[in-house]
Amino acid sequence: MTADRVYLDWNATTPLRPQARAAMAAAMELAGNPSSIHAEGRAARGLVEQARAMVAAAVGAAPRNVVFTSGGTEANTLALTPGLGIGSQRIEQLVVSAIEHASVLTGGRFPHGSVATVQVSREGVVDLDHLRGLLAGGHPALVSVMLANNETGALQPLPAIAEIVHAADGLLHVDAIQALGKIPFTVNELGADLVSLSAHKLGGPTGVGALVLTERLAGLEPLLRGGGQELGRRAGTENVAGIAGFGAAVAAAMAGMESDMARIENLRNRLEANLRQTEGSVIIAESVPRLPNTTLVALPGLRAETAVIGFDLAGVAVSSGSACSSGKVRASHVLEAMGFGPELAQSAIRLSLGWSSSESDIDRCLKAWRKLAGNLTKRDHETELERF
């Protein structure tokens, strides 16, 4: 990143942590295949297992329950397997919340038509009564609910969700990709049976992630078949450098989490206090517990796509809704599920901070925001507010 840029899109991807870069550079010097039994192979295996222990420790899991994948999308797809179960009971239906990432909403490997959707409140929090209703009387389901939403930052009420799911003999998958390194949690505290993680949201490289399993789970069908890597749960020679970078990034993120996040939350709160001064601006999900680094702000009349370009020209990188859907002039499915109309949903801008965000980044961002908001004609603004 160049010095004159301000990066406020950390929920899309974070910069690589120096610890991750160093671990990856060292791993790339190794020649061995981690499955080979000679010294070179054992050295590569050592790095993979060291990283596995670091990832496992971060979420309170046993290292053997961590399966490395090519990222969060693969971890989510691997988790959503029909036929998962405990003992002889097998699960054939999937329930997902309406605000999940696209990689969960598509239903993994569940057949089309066997996926039910749980509603969320206006603040983007899963409706527990609706979940109870969906699970009542039906076959046991695999339920997939994220810990923190990537667009709003809203935290979901786990382990209350886990209690409901397990009372209905179901299994719970938690996409914790946005939460790892930002808020403390363990797999046990969540009450989850499967947890997805991704390296590039906390300072590791893109293209590496993990699915964390629990002992009692049976029936996980591999997505990739071939060699016996990852205890037969994911074939293919491991991405040694990427995995080493993931491990180093997780360790660094966990070590600095408490102080980094307290500082980041203060910055975010100052940012929001200033954004609120613009008449008509709305901070979405502001009244529920949220990630400390995320702000989703909307200003009816200011189109998000235009605003993102305006910010970019001012040297500030932000996102319109989720990065995966930016570029398309379509309201985010998250805001639609929360009941916002297209006018507000299409003006939502996500500002997400990270460990190197500074006071001057917030000042630059606010300067660009005031300019963009000031350019709105009074008429545009009033028309949009009436429609909203």
Ligand SMILES: Cc1ncc(COP(=O)(O)O)c(C=O)c1O
């Ligand atoms: C909540 C959530 N789940 C899943 C993913 C996908 O992860 P990856 O980019 O590693 O495939 C993302 C990334 O945008 C995310 O924010």
